[in-house]
Amino acid sequence: MNPAQGPFSVLGVFDTPDALLEAIGKVKGRTGHRLEAYTPYPVHGLDRALGYRKSPIGGMVFVMGLVGALSALVLELWTSGWDYPLVTAGKPVVSWEAFVPILFEITVLFAALTAGLGMLLLLNRLPALRHPMLRSRSMALLTRDRFGLAVESAGEPLDPEALALLLEDAGAAAIEVVERPPAPGPASPKLLAAALGAILLACLAAAGTTYWGIKLFPRLIPMAHMLDQPRLDPQSGSSFFADGSGMRPPVAGTVSQGAPPRPLPNAEASEGLVNPLPGSAAVFRRGRAAYDTHCAVCHGLLGNGEGSLTDAYGARPTHLTAGAGRELSDGAIYHVIVSGKNAMPPYSSDLTEEERWAAVHYVRVLERALDALDTDFQGGAR
Ligand code: HEC
Known part of the structure; x- marks a missing residue:
């Protein structure tokens, strides 16, 4: 038998989480196939019973967080320490305290994206739009109040009768053989045209919305009251100082970082x-x-x-x-x-x-x- 044919899995449906856990203990090690459980909510101890290893997501997040922190540090050192060193308020160009917010943000950004995308794309293998188990007649029950244990084919063909007996012995209330979905045929020209049309429509909608949002949307200023506070704007006047200008010259005798004060010669x-x-x-x-x-x-x-x-x-x-x-x-x-x-x-x-x-x-x-x-x-x- 071609391994790509034949049933995808033999599913046993159990009434309680305890029955499921007990059944795993009985079935595990007695088939060469992969065991997978389907439950309507997380069941404690299930991962251990199935022999899942610890998720690598923590390590991935740690490493990518470090990469983020390093990238931010290099970016900041390069831009403000080397490429465009600007002295601000007399501070040294490399003032690490000022680097902290960006360092923190980029670290969190890298870590969060790794956690989210890594979990969805790498570990959960999305986008997987049609999992064979979704064809199971018991799926509605398994998302409500029943607990499923499936012996799934990872390539080698299954022996449905023997597996059904095994699951029944383990206490399954019902057994279902889940067939493999038929291999998708070539896409019809109609479907292709529809997909292209949909993509085109989406692009047009995105372009139109962007243009509208940037050019035509009346400019709403959020939290306008924050603009109304007394402050000094560069290059503009101020009623606060006697000379009427907002920008202040440095105090007489101010010297730059790295320039020791010394009596100026005439x-x-x-x-x-x-x-x-x-x-x-x-x-x-x-x-x-x-x-x-x-x-x-x-x-x-x-x-x-x-x-x-x-x-x-x-x-x-x-x-x-x-x-x-x-x-x-x-x-x-x-x-x-x-x-x-x-x-x-x-x-x-x-x-x-x-x-x-x-x-x-x-x-x-x-x-x-x-x-x-x-x-x-x-x-x-x-
Ligand atoms: C805001 C405009 C401005 C900037 C910026 C400026 N200068 Fe001047 N500089 C002037 C003016 C105006 C004079 C003419 C002063 C006079 O002779 O009355 C001048 C004169 C000079 C003179 C001639 C002095 C003399 O004794 O005749 C030198 C040399 C000079 N500047 C060098 C510099 C250097 C170097 C810099 C950058 C660090 C600089 N300037 C930045 C406006 C500026």
């Missing part, structure tokens, strides 16, 4: 300062990052005084790569960064000591870019 004393950093590619890169982030809005990406803020700013930022700007000594540029000049605010609280000198190097690179050497950006000094 402009003349700074003139002769020597850039302590080597003109290496790494330093140029750090300088470009500092310059592009803090200086380019006013002085322009090329240092020509044509930044995106220039028109709105009123004061004319200095052209750094021509004329008098080009004549400034390294120390003079450093001094302007630390102390500001007229309309240019000081950047001592935003740039570390290293970033300041790297920015000075980069201003020089911008100047030399007008008559660049091959050694520039290959780690070569002047």
